[in-house]
Amino acid sequence: MSPTNMIDSEQSLLHESYLHLHRNPELSMQEHRTAEFIEGKLEELGIEHLRCGGTGVVGVLRNGDGPVVAFRADTDGLPIREDTGVDYASVATGTLADGTEVPVMHGCGHDTHVAAALTATAVMVRERDSWRGTIVWVFQPGEETAAGAAAMVADGLWDRAPKPELVLGQHVVPQVPSGAVGLASGSAMAMADSLRVTVFGTQSHGSQPQNAIDPVVLGAHMVVRLQTIVARELSPQEPAVVTCGTFHAGLKENIIPDRAEFTINVRTLTEDVRSRVLEAITRILNAEAAASRAPQPQIEEIYRFPLLHNDPQRTEQVAAALRAELGAEQVVALAPSMGSEDFGWLAESIGVPNVYWVFGGFPADRADPPVNHSPFFLPDMEPTLSTGVRAAVGALRAALG
Structure with a gap:
């Protein structure tokens, strides 16, 4: 034709x-x-x-x-x-x-x-x-x-x-x-999972950190540690992306807040890799919270692409x-x-x-x-x-x- x-x-x-x-x-x-x-x-x-x-x-x-x-x-x-x-x-x-x-x-x-x-x-x-x-x-x-x-x-x-x-x-x-x-x-094109994570701490004056569980520091450790999933838990032949795109916490520089919130976006090409990445995210978030004597974080799905x-x-x-x-x-x-x-x-x-x-x-x-x-x-x-x-x-x- x-x-x-x-x-x-x-x-x-x-x-x-x-x-x-x-x-x-x-x-x-x-x-x-x-x-x-x-x-x-x-x-x-x-x-x-x-x-x-x-x-x-x-x-x-x-x-x-x-x-x-x-x-x-x-x-x-x-x-x-x-x-x-x-x-x-x-x-x-x-x-x-x-x-x-x-x-x-x-x-x-x-x-x-x-x-x-x-x-x-x-x-x-x-x-x-x-x-x-x-x-x-x-x-x-x-x-x-x-x-x-x-x-x-x-x-x-x-x-x-x-x-x-x-x-x-x-x-x-x-x-x-x-x-x-x-x-x-x-x-x-990859699957995508977007998650919202709420990290809980204990609020205190910025001059009295001993009275706080700082969700900003805790959240920062979580964000950094999440980058090890692709780098250290997956084979180089297994494509995946883990991105933390937003991080919000606090209202004033001398107040340690009681919570922080950040979002995660995950891209994978197989169901097996997807399930392993999502399991690792949950494991890392809960373990980092435990290491800081904080409650378990709240993990919510925002949306998913097939x-x-x-x-x-x-x-x-x-x-x-x-x-x-x-x-x-x-x-x-x-x-x-x-x-x-x-x-x-x-x-x-x-x-x-x-x-x-x-x-x-x-x-x-x-x-x-x-x-x-x-x-x-x-x-x-x-x-x-x-x-x-x-x-x-x-x-x-x-x-x-």
Whole structure:
């Protein structure tokens, strides 16, 4: 099949949707205006749709008997102040769960994902004489907090929409050049576990440490000791990451507080390594507390991301389709990433395979392109957006026959 060529109306849909979404990001699970925008575009294309998982939108494009394939695009922004300097930069704000007002931007490229998916929808509608089956377009909220895919599944996604035999998805990144795509077969993205740890001590005046159990010192020992799990308890052939990303304690420099709180993020590629790392975290935290004569700490799960496993057979089929669409030199094989995605819940919940790939956002000759979640993250509009559309259409064509 010949490569995808978008007509003028599709190019307009692509660029106008991207600019609108970039200017109007919303926080995870608060994507109300974004959902309304997506619904409006689906209606213009004559696509039946439904709400699912709060701010999730599902579009169903039926085209006779044939395979059922789902395609997912995530919709949420991040609490980051955009610093790109473009005239369409976001100045939006949002409110976190604790009531804090924060700036919001599409610092992970989800605006490109939605714009590409909407335009791919238009292409598949125009080309419906060349394929048969059903496409389920999953516009998923809350990827950044691992809440969205689970919320859609819990809200009966696969009871309310046709159940697919394959789930596809993609993400823009700086790691491959614009115009190119990359994908990994098998374990593609890591599991992630985020934990909140509350360390308990005994408050005292800063001049009387003998009357205190200092949770700041105790917590500091915990944070340092946790770094020995990967360095000294795992084989170098067993990838894992243990990060302590926040630490909060006290209100004044001369008061030893009664508690401290820090957060941990764990990335692993196998269930065995995951269970050993989590066991080691609990063991170390409890042992350090005992060493300081402190109560056992409180350990709470914040959220969890699943392993993203690309079915090898389906991955090769998609890779072949992407090579045909973009050119063999524009499709690269990737090693597993320690980044995480909740995309895997969609297929795992019904026991079907998935394939997930990345597409580039910056030219190969650009030195040090900004990474996802940076205030400077701004993929070049082209060929990034068109590559996202072409990759989606190419993979869908191959899956639908």
